[in-house]
Amino acid sequence: MVEVRDLTVSYKVKGGTLNAVDGVSLAVRKGETVTVVGESGSGKTTLGMVVLRLINPTSGQVFFKGEDITRLGEGELKRFRGRMQLIPQDPYSSMNPRLRVGEIVSEPLLGREDREKVKEALNSVGLDWAVVDRYPHELSGGQRQRALIARALVSDPEFLVLDEPTSNLDVSIQAQILNLLLDLQSSRNLTYLFITHNMAVAKYVSDRVAVMYRGRLVEIGDAKEVMSNPLHPYTKALFDAVPEGDFRAKLRELEVRDEGRQKGCRYSDRCKFVRDQCRLREPDLLKVKENHEVACILY
Amino acid sequence: MEYALSVKDLRVSFYTRRGVFKALNGVNLELRRGEVLGVAGESGSGKSTTGLAIMGLLPRNAKVSSGSVLFDGRDLLAPLTSIRKFSTGRNESAIRKLHRELAPIRGKRISMVFQEPMTSLNPVLQVGYQIAETLVIHNPSLLASRKLARVRATREDTTALLKVIKENEGSETAVREFVESRHLKGLEEQALFIWRRNDINELRKERLILDLCCEKVGSTTKRLLESLEGGMGITKAPVLSRLLRRVLFKEGYRKAVEFLSTLGVPNPEKVVQMYPHELSGGMRQRIVIAIALINNPDVVIMDEPTSAVDVTVQAQILELVKDLKRRVNSSFIFISHDLSVLGEVSDRIAIMYGGRVVEVGPKEIVLKAPRHPYTTMLINAIPTLDGREIRGIEGEAPDMRNPPPGCIFNNRCPFAMDKCRKEEPPSYKVSEDHYVACFLQGGK
Numbered sequence A: 001m002v003e004v005r006d007l008t009v010s011y012k013v014k015g016g017t018l019n020a021v022d023g024v025s026l027a028v029r030k031g032e033t034v035t036v037v038g039e040s041g042s043g044k045t046t047l048g049m050v051v052l053r054l055i056n057p058t059s060g061q062v063f064f065k066g067e068d069i070t071r072l073g074e075g076e077l078k079r080f081r082g083r084m085q086l087i088p089q090d091p092y093s094s095m096n097p098r099l100r101v102g103e104i105v106s107e108p109l110l111g112r113e114d115r116e117k118v119k120e121a122l123n124s125v126g127l128d129w130a131v132v133d134r135y136p137h138e139l140s141g142g143q144r145q146r147a148l149i150a151r152a153l154v155s156d157p158e159f160l161v162l163d164e165p166t167s168n169l170d171v172s173i174q175a176q177i178l179n180l181l182l183d184l185q186s187s188r189n190l191t192y193l194f195i196t197h198n199m200a201v202a203k204y205v206s207d208r209v210a211v212m213y214r215g216r217l218v219e220i221g222d223a224k225e226v227m228s229n230p231l232h233p234y235t236k237a238l239f240d241a242v243p244e245g246d247f248r249a250k251l252r253e254l255e256v257r258d259e260g261r262q263k264g265c266r267y268s269d270r271c272k273f274v275r276d277q278c279r280l281r282e283p284d285l286l287k288v289k290e291n292h293e294v295a296c297i298l299y
Numbered sequence B: 001m002e003y004a005l006s007v008k009d010l011r012v013s014f015y016t017r018r019g020v021f022k023a024l025n026g027v028n029l030e031l032r033r034g035e036v037l038g039v040a041g042e043s044g045s046g047k048s049t050t051g052l053a054i055m056g057l058l059p060r061n062a063k064v065s066s067g068s069v070l071f072d073g074r075d076l077l078a079p080l081t082s083i084r085k086f087s088t089g090r091n092e093s094a095i096r097k098l099h100r101e102l103a104p105i106r107g108k109r110i111s112m113v114f115q116e117p118m119t120s121l122n123p124v125l126q127v128g129y130q131i132a133e134t135l136v137i138h139n140p141s142l143l144a145s146r147k148l149a150r151v152r153a154t155r156e157d158t159t160a161l162l163k164v165i166k167e168n169e170g171s172e173t174a175v176r177e178f179v180e181s182r183h184l185k186g187l188e189e190q191a192l193f194i195w196r197r198n199d200i201n202e203l204r205k206e207r208l209i210l211d212l213c214c215e216k217v218g219s220t221t222k223r224l225l226e227s228l229e230g231g232m233g234i235t236k237a238p239v240l241s242r243l244l245r246r247v248l249f250k251e252g253y254r255k256a257v258e259f260l261s262t263l264g265v266p267n268p269e270k271v272v273q274m275y276p277h278e279l280s281g282g283m284r285q286r287i288v289i290a291i292a293l294i295n296n297p298d299v300v301i302m303d304e305p306t307s308a309v310d311v312t313v314q315a316q317i318l319e320l321v322k323d324l325k326r327r328v329n330s331s332f333i334f335i336s337h338d339l340s341v342l343g344e345v346s347d348r349i350a351i352m353y354g355g356r357v358v359e360v361g362p363k364e365i366v367l368k369a370p371r372h373p374y375t376t377m378l379i380n381a382i383p384t385l386d387g388r389e390i391r392g393i394e395g396e397a398p399d400m401r402n403p404p405p406g407c408i409f410n411n412r413c414p415f416a417m418d419k420c421r422k423e424e425p426p427s428y429k430v431s432e433d434h435y436v437a438c439f440l441q442g443g444k
Helices: A044-051 A074-081 A101-109 A115-124 A129-133 A141-153 A171-188 A199-205 A223-228 A233-241 B047-054 B088-102 B127-138 B140-152 B155-167 B172-181 B187-196 B202-210 B219-229 B238-262 B281-293 B311-327 B339-345 B363-368 B373-380 B418-422
Strands: A002-013 A016-028 A033-037 A059-064 A084-087 A159-163 A191-196 A208-213 A216-222 A286-289 A292-294 B003-016 B019-032 B036-040 B062-071 B110-113 B299-303 B331-336 B348-353 B356-362 B428-431 B434-436
Touching: A002 A044, A016 A044, A016 A216, A033 A044, A033 A199, A044 A084, A044 A159, A044 A191, A084 A141, A101 A115, A101 A129, A101 A141, A115 A129, A115 A141, A115 A171, A141 A171, A171 A199, A171 B373, A191 A199, A199 A223, A208 A223, A208 A233, A216 A223, A216 A233, A233 B311, B003 B047, B003 B331, B019 B036, B019 B047, B019 B062, B019 B331, B019 B348, B019 B356, B036 B047, B036 B339, B047 B062, B047 B299, B047 B331, B110 B281, B127 B140, B127 B238, B127 B281, B140 B187, B140 B219, B140 B238, B155 B172, B155 B187, B155 B202, B172 B187, B187 B202, B187 B238, B219 B238, B238 B281, B281 B299, B281 B311, B311 B331, B311 B339, B331 B339, B339 B348, B339 B363, B348 B363, B348 B373, B356 B363, B356 B373
Parallel strands: A033 A191, A033 A208, A084 A159, A159 A191, B036 B331, B036 B348, B110 B299, B299 B331
Antiparallel strands: A002 A016, A002 A059, A208 A216, A216 A292, A286 A292, B003 B019, B003 B062, B348 B356, B356 B434, B428 B434
């Protein structure tokens, strides 16, 4: 469905360049949910933006349904825009406060005010038709997130990038939205690239999980496999940091990260299994099992 | 049971142009000495308002229609509840009076850690200054005696002190007795801090402890410090007060370095010289926690201290809180929307909904065997790593301008009965220490 190859996005910063995304290759198959997890600054949001070509990659390629869209201009991209959509993180700042909900939701239709389509989209996310005349500030957080989902659905997309769609919501509402997203996926046969920092949410929604650390994919595989048998030390640390449902304390401190770039594996300065070889060369993703790859010298 | 703090039937409403928001509708909470009380709830449930009300940090449009916050035998909110006819003007002057009354308590006996570490630190002041400030304001005599102790101590004193420390292997009481016998109060914590460091070797430690003596100060400064130690406030005389403040802040930085290192901040000497923007989120949160704790307060209110940070940093902060709970004798109110975070740190958990405490009890019971329908549904809505199915709570939080009559949860509750729509359920005791405000638990 969507594929990126050797994707790099770099920004010029004081004293050099920063590779927000560094040589990432990832394929999302039709109808599945791939979740990208990582801390803030790991490049997961940037990756989502590049896949939609909202940010241009420095190098590498993006394919949508087999077509290379890396070098397409804005005009040509219009053909694809409706078919891939973004559900942004912050429902409060992602809507124009001066537009009514009806106008916001019909935006992707590019001027063709199609009442039926809007109605259907609102219906499918469980919103009442009455909201079309309201302004965003009159809606609650959950309703706003639903309206954003409706906006993404109105152009009948096949592929959605969901950038932390529930991290600003209360848990009871978060559960509603997650279940709604899962229902929509099966009824409309959607493909999701789901971005989150919450491991439990990742577990709930994903078919496959990709773990990012400082711009690089360090582990990718079937959700069940990665969750039950995490291999990369960073993935393990992420799981250990989750406050457990059964409240047996399993927290382990991660040392404060050193921002300097070093040679070799970028996790080596925080890794507790670090060896000499780790500092020499950056490890590549290695297949350890069918559907499970990890970039660590230990395997 | 003796309480560190108790909130009784607190009702607060906000008067806005769009109506009167009834934020707190009879909140009852007791904080026991030395415990961590977790307060959970969704946005709008009143958990933050409760925290702010305890600190007296309410805006002028907040009407405290009834209730009290009892701390140390007095009602902190008395100036607000005594207003007879509410108007923002009258409330404003009452709040000003409240601020004056609470100033000696805030930051010293009750302190607060806010959610956003970037906005709760002053961006133009070094973090060391901000920590020292709370000391200079609330505890200048401690700083004075620390400084004076080093002035008064002779080499012979510190040599003897070192011997005492070595013989008793850093036992606090022995050192304190020795220091008091020589009238060198304030020296003990400095010496013990050096003794407990583990980044330097024994020889260097001994040198540093021996060097805690024979400091020179000007005669004026010495006189000023002595009067401060004797219980006088900081002088208001223009030149002298500045001189004194400079000495105190310098001492405050020293103490800040010691305190930060106990909070696990690496390189505290450098960190105190830094500005908030130079620090990472987790480090900033540690600074805020240091400011809240440095005066050894009785009560610390933490309002979502981990909501703005990454999971890995969150894990560190939670570890820190658990560690503090063991080490200091403060009581904590830990406010969070995340029940799994509360499960990590709390002794007891109170669940809030619609401005009321609907369930409160020991954490194991509240989380494993909740009795209020809302608590049950809330727990079922949390995604966990074991991958069970989650279910959202149908409907939205009630409009707090017109809360439904009766039980505030009745419009979302699957078990709502007629009675629930008419009467407000009282708090039933369902087992030892476990209280639930729901009619389903009644009659037991």
